[in-house]
Amino acid sequence: MHISEYDFDVMKVIKEGFRRIEGIKQPFLIAFAIYLAVAIVVQMLLGLVFPSDPENPNIVNQQIVAILSYPVLIPLLTGIMMMAVKQGRGNKDALDVKSIFEYYPLAGKLSFASLLIYLLTMFLPMMIMLFPGVLLAGAGENAVPVLMIIAMFVLLFVVMYLSIAYIFTLPLIADKGLGVWEAMELSRKTVAKRWGKVALVVTILSLAAVVGVLTFGIGLIWAIPLFFVTLYGLLYVMIFDDVEEM
Template identity: 30%
Template sequence: MSDIYQAPEAELTSGEHGGEYGSLEKGLAGDYSLPIGGILSEAWRRISGNKGSIWLGVLLYIFAYVIVDFIAGMFTGINNWSAEGTSVSVTSSITDGPSLLHQLIITAVTAPLTAGLMMIGIKIARDEVVSGSIVYSYFDKIVPLAICSILMGILIVIGFILLVLPGIYLSIAYMLALPLIVDKGLGPWEALETSRKAITKHWFAFFGLGIVCILVYLAGALALMIGLIWAIPTVMVAGGIAYRNIFGRAED
């Protein structure tokens, strides 16, 4: 039986940045680096001239998410936009049928949107042509993306139930699963395991990058929210650079 995690034969490390690009094979072997300072510095440089595309993608994502949430609410009776509002906690989502269905619909339908938003940062990191409309470009892969997102959510919830730490571990380890489906053509479980195995090689470095990105968000929010104009694009591109360093270019 063939190894589903075997990297393709195509060369993925050539190009302008040479060794900065990883590959599936290198990622799974842990043959990559995630220098936090270097990633943020490069991300800051790369957002110049790309902030418009990034923010268009963010706004298109929010617009679509609100519509999906509203339509899901029509079927489930969960209305998050009424004057009273309907609080949907993790506990109620698990134990209450309509809340669970509502969350499943949102998770499934917005999976391509999330993948598209992540691909904006990845394409910028790889000097590829990018536009905000990429957010809507991956609905042809909605089935594997939805399955991946639902599986991811279930496993993370189980992890948090099991003494919390496994949930934290999986929350970080699965972060690159969705772009692996659209960028590398992997299946849902294959993408989850590829992301987990690769990130586990340098889990604390990835976790540290995540913490720093959260601090960047907070700094932008504290600056009268104006700082988010730069903070959100910087964090998105930083995530794209991390993906590029681990997994490299798209498959041919």
């Protein structure tokens, strides 16, 4: 697919996101509550098979539970993203909460994409951390701190870059009918054009969510709809539908 040229003002996007959630917060909150409820049930059931003691957590089992939950949870998460996309396009049925269940036929593709993103943003960086260990075997004591610092910076860069770059992968699969790798690459190459600005938007929205939690959850009434509407109802539509820049 064509990689669009685009640009936007970060603060204008955030302000427009706040404007757009007025009067439509409830459907997004209900949809996200459904997602959380399903996530809790699925994690509990899988936890019976792959237990992990809170006092002595089993990291491997925790990762297995997370990955096995993808076919159930990722289509729901994609459904919330698509609610925002449709609302951003002015679709009259966009805020029908039942629509979040429509993406289970794509569970295989969505789950595989999520698994690949996990491997590239978490597993690969962990492998990178092993390289300094190999190098240190023949390095002097003075080289140890330098190599560790380099490894940490490489790890941080890889995680940050890919996590932001792949942020539009799931809606591209659901909305445009793209294959897994095609959607990942289109998202990465498109976001790369304005990676800094997209990353700043994600950071602001994430901080808003943190503030929401710190206010005993009250702030989440705004933060949750703001996250989906701004990223997917506003930015995704602007970038991939070639609408007017902000």
